[in-house]
Amino acid sequence: MQDRRRIAILAEGCFTPRDAKTAVGVLRYRPDEVVAVIDSTRAGRTTGACAGVGAETPIVADLDGAATRNPNALLIGIAPQGGELPAAWRAMVCDALERGWDVLSGLHVFLEDDPGLRDVARRGRATIHDVRRPPAGRPVGSGRAREVDAHVVLTVGTDCNVGKMTAALEIERELLRRGERARFVATGQTGILIAGRGVPADAVVSDFLAGAIEREVLEAAGGADVLLVEGQGSLHHPGYSAVTLGILHGACPSSLVLCHWAGRQGMTVGGARDALPVPTLEEAARAAETASEWGAPARVIGLALNTLDLDEKAALEACRDGAARLGVPATDPVRFGAASLAEAVIEARARSRRAKD
């Protein structure tokens, strides 16, 4: 990669906050690196108007449209269940590589392992970055992350895709604004694209998941007073609970922030919407605390809601209701700011230091 990324994000036909999770995440936290979004169904509008992120960043119809903004990289802006590259997008990836644009992909299938794409990349002198490629080595988790001096906070969720990465990044930003030495630890492809490093937890072989997270936390803890670890999945999700628990036992957090999509009743399972009920806030909080006790005990200290489906009055009411039910501060960190969650983290760290003294 060149010193400065100028990214065109491929989100053909799906640039909405719900369907283009990676695109929206990168636009929200790295807006100055994105020069255009490609989605012919929304061309001519701005990302700000369509998804509330990236302000005036233009949406263009195709790679030619993006080329006028002089990008040096194409980012695959989706994260579908199963992780495959939609067949129709392959031609666009080839086109980008031929133009000499690097390709950033968070898919489970590694584009660099595709001989055809590798040939095109060589011809275009472009690089394919598979950010979901698992780290080298076979580390086995040992619970050592519980010994770090930094206060480790993990975001956990009632379901997938509820805002765990966003909550961690918003709390990090708020803590940094207050002068705290906070650091975000990425565990998913979007987080890794934003942070520039991390462990793609769900792509790690099961035996080494906790070990890989532990290693990342031990490395990140040097020079930080607070680590905000991005959680994945949900202990109640039949497909992804193993990933959730591996991160929990690898990171050994002291504090948990529960994340929930306000109003969502059903989980999407195996592509089927509403296949299983979303657990209640109380069930999800109790499950995460219980599972932490098998390793290092942690407490839920805050609730982060995604209130995208609610008007402002209903959103505030959802926060009040959640706070009352769990007895912790609750907010939509994107809509109302993360101040109360940042304060809860600072208080929890102080309590934990007093307990150690």
Added chain:
Amino acid sequence: MQDRRRIAILAEGCFTPRDAKTAVGVLRYRPDEVVAVIDSTRAGRTTGACAGVGAETPIVADLDGAATRNPNALLIGIAPQGGELPAAWRAMVCDALERGWDVLSGLHVFLEDDPGLRDVARRGRATIHDVRRPPAGRPVGSGRAREVDAHVVLTVGTDCNVGKMTAALEIERELLRRGERARFVATGQTGILIAGRGVPADAVVSDFLAGAIEREVLEAAGGADVLLVEGQGSLHHPGYSAVTLGILHGACPSSLVLCHWAGRQGMTVGGARDALPVPTLEEAARAAETASEWGAPARVIGLALNTLDLDEKAALEACRDGAARLGVPATDPVRFGAASLAEAVIEARARSRRAKD
């Protein structure tokens, strides 16, 4: 592989029940397929005398010694943390392949991906079987295993290496003896070597672990009334808890059999013995039942103890104590038979059928 396996098991320097888990497992459940064990430190003795399995099967000093018994395969008889091939053993693997013996390996590192070993195998017209290679595809778990007609039983443990595979196999054997249509579902390399199929759970990428187990259970359920699923790891083990939970949520058992190494106090973590305390029977049973409730609720219906460290009187006392504490039948299935556990499974299945009617 030829129609009939004649296996020499490589267990150089470590043929004890504690260190040669794979060797002992295959000898116990497939004794007629093993022609010799290679361990120069114990050569001249029998496997029965050294480890209580395989009766008069000879222990020999080297491959030449094994060759007199006319094997057609060499099995790597260890399962170390980390899964690497000890450097000193590589020459022996090469030697076996040159003799035209197939090589069976359950290591995390795939011998077939080693160009040097592949060349030797080609020359010797031998095949390398990496039984820990994960299955093809990217299945995501959906909780569908809860819908199978067969009664699904999963073995769970207080720790790694306590007898989860053995308990499942002993209960299967006892149920078959009683005319029940029972089937063992293997999830580890030794179990796969014994059963001839299965999912090497700890080698599957985290996102697809529950899905791979679910697929295996759905396939195995046809034609069986009881499935005995081999559990892995422990919810309390900081390295392997993700594997344990992925199997639990993928298999959706109705019944759990808790397994414990009687008298063991400390868990081996990252190579360090006794690094963390083993949970109590009550803690382990509660954890497994609680975690099952996030998916499909299951109950602990029996306790399987490994009493290898105890004399007979102490072993019987440990069973009585465990049964009283958990309120379920308890036995060492190898030492005292699995009758009480098989009966508990039959009763649980009957209860569950009545509940469905």
